[in-house]
Structures are given as C-alpha cells and as structure tokens.
Amino acid sequence: MPCRRALSKTKKAHIDAEFQEEWVTIAANRYTEEQQSGKKKLKGVRAICKEVEKECYEKTGTSIKLPKSTVSDRASGKPSIRDFNAEKRWLQADEEEEVIDFTINAAL
CATH class of the missing domain: 1.20.5 (Single alpha-helices involved in coiled-coils or other helix-helix interfaces)
Known part of the structure; x- marks a missing residue:
C-alpha cells in the first residue's frame, strides 16, 4: 500500500490559488455575459461576485471571497x-x- 503524506504548505497554497482562479474566471465570464446582454438594468461586478461566491459555497462547501477588481480585470481581458x-x-x-x-x- 503506498504511503500517503501530508501536502506541503506550498502545494496547499497552489491548490487554493487554482481553486480561486477557477471561480474568478467563472465570475468574469458571467460579468461579460451580463454586460453584453441587452438588459435595461445590468448587474455590477459586486453583485456578480456575491452570486458566484454563494454558488461556490453551495457546490463545494468552501467559502471564498472574490476580489471585485480582479474579476473586472479578467472581464476586460487582463x-x-x-x-x-x-x-x-x-x-x-x-x-x-x-x-x-x-x-x-x-x-x-
């Protein structure tokens, strides 16, 4: 039976960063879709981030905080x-x- 070891702090941070980046991408895509829709009343970055944070918690049980500026930057192509x-x-x-x-x- 193979020996299992605990993950290093660096590896844990890497996994957490990938997880966070995945949800930032989801939020940025939603924000872009919202801006391109022809709705009269558009949701802002803050509202989209709150929705995605809630969805992340419901799906994974992990609470995250999405930075609004990062989501906005990704949506603009940075x-x-x-x-x-x-x-x-x-x-x-x-x-x-x-x-x-x-x-x-x-x-x-």
Missing part, C-alpha cells in the same frame, strides 16, 4: 499573474517532463 509568468518560462510543461525523465534515467 491576464492573471500566473498566466503572465507562465509565458516567461524557459521550458514548456512537456519539455519539463522530458528533462525530469532524462534526469531520473541518468541517475539510475
């Missing part, structure tokens, strides 16, 4: 800092896997 930094990587994900496999094989 990339997340994670996406921006991913563009600056030296190796792509598949290249990283090749390097890891080579290193493991060379060590054996």
